[in-house]
Amino acid sequence: MSAAGASIGVITFPGSLDDGDARRAVRRAGATPVALWHADADLHGVDAVIVPGGFSYGDYLRCGAIAKFAPVMTEVLRAAEHGMPVLGVCNGFQVLCEAGLLPGALTRNAGLHYVCRDQWLRAENTTSVWTTRYEPGAELLIPVKHGEGRYVAEESTLDELEGEGRVLFRYVEDNPNGSSRDIAGVTDARGRVAGLMPHPEHAIDPLTGPTDDGLGMFLSALDTLVPA
Amino acid sequence: MARVVVDVMPKEEILDPQGQAVANALPRQGFEGVSHVRQGKHFELEVADDVDDDTLERIAENFLANPVIEDWSVRRVES
Numbered sequence: 001m002s003a004a005g006a007s008i009g010v011i012t013f014p015g016s017l018d019d020g021d022a023r024r025a026v027r028r029a030g031a032t033p034v035a036l037w038h039a040d041a042d043l044h045g046v047d048a049v050i051v052p053g054g055f056s057y058g059d060y061l062r063c064g065a066i067a068k069f070a071p072v073m074t075e076v077l078r079a080a081e082h083g084m085p086v087l088g089v090c091n092g093f094q095v096l097c098e099a100g101l102l103p104g105a106l107t108r109n110a111g112l113h114y115v116c117r118d119q120w121l122r123a124e125n126t127t128s129v130w131t132t133r134y135e136p137g138a139e140l141l142i143p144v145k146h147g148e149g150r151y152v153a154e155e156s157t158l159d160e161l162e163g164e165g166r167v168l169f170r171y172v173e174d175n176p177n178g179s180s181r182d183i184a185g186v187t188d189a190r191g192r193v194a195g196l197m198p199h200p201e202h203a204i205d206p207l208t209g210p211t212d213d214g215l216g217m218f219l220s221a222l223d224t225l226v227p228a
Numbered sequence: 229m230a231r232v233v234v235d236v237m238p239k240e241e242i243l244d245p246q247g248q249a250v251a252n253a254l255p256r257q258g259f260e261g262v263s264h265v266r267q268g269k270h271f272e273l274e275v276a277d278d279v280d281d282d283t284l285e286r287i288a289e290n291f292l293a294n295p296v297i298e299d300w301s302v303r304r305v306e307s
Binding site: 061097154 | 243249292294296297
């Protein structure tokens with residue numbers, strides 16, 4: 001089975017912004033991107049799902065709070081239960097936290113400013129479905145752009161995440177939003193559902209991003225979906 | 229119909245930078261003596277008479293508030 005045999009769905013909600021770049025990243029990694037609409041009642045047979053960045057439903061109520069009730073999310077929850085890899089980026093991370101697929105919540109940046117810049121991250125967990133292509137401790141330069149990205153959770157939850165090695169990435173040098181313990185991304189207990197605030201899909205090609213450091217996340221997932 | 233008010237506030241231990249910004253702006257407006265501000269959300273719901281308290285609690289807990297970061301209260305008011 002060739003890599004092109006794997007298909008990765010990218011959800012578009014009203015207000016999604018980064019679905020186009022996410023599909024482009026999937027294609028660049030060698031898989032077939034499939035556009036999923038928020039009102040879809042099935043996942044069109046995809047092997048994995050990406051919940052992209054943006055402002056789904058205008059961020060009304062709370063970021064991701066309305067999106068978690070979209071028909072397509074019911075299917076994502078069911079598929080994730082059966083082990084389907086799911087990646088949430090930025091607003092997608094917020095959606096996955098709101099939906100209960102990942103612990104914690106994303107709140108207003110400590111400095112109140114919307115932060116848009118290239119950000120250094122350190123890869124902490126390199127065994128999740130989405131991070132096997134990275135070396136432990138590798139530093140990546142990937143764009144961040146958000147106003148509500150401060151990761152918070154109960155202290156006991158944070159301790160559990162650290163103890164189980166479920167912190168995927170940490171901000172290095174300068175924490176852009178005041179996240180607890182500099183956490184930029186986390187994974188679920190099985191290492192199949194992942195969420196992060198920075199945008200790997202914007203860093204797949206030095207022509208259009210600061211680096212191609214983000215491509216590894218998509219290639220990692222393909223390694224699992226398409227066994228060599 | 230009954231009127232129900234749901235108030236949602238960031239938990240005490242959760243940083244509230246918006247409330248802090250308001251508190252910091254007050255002295256600049258000439259208002260002294262306000263030492264602390266926390267900002268939350270206030271919902272007013274018009275509900276049918278057969279909607280019970282348990283249902284209202286679930287609406288608040290599962291949707292209007294995020295229990296990870298927020299506390300909430302539900303009360304019926306005279307309309």
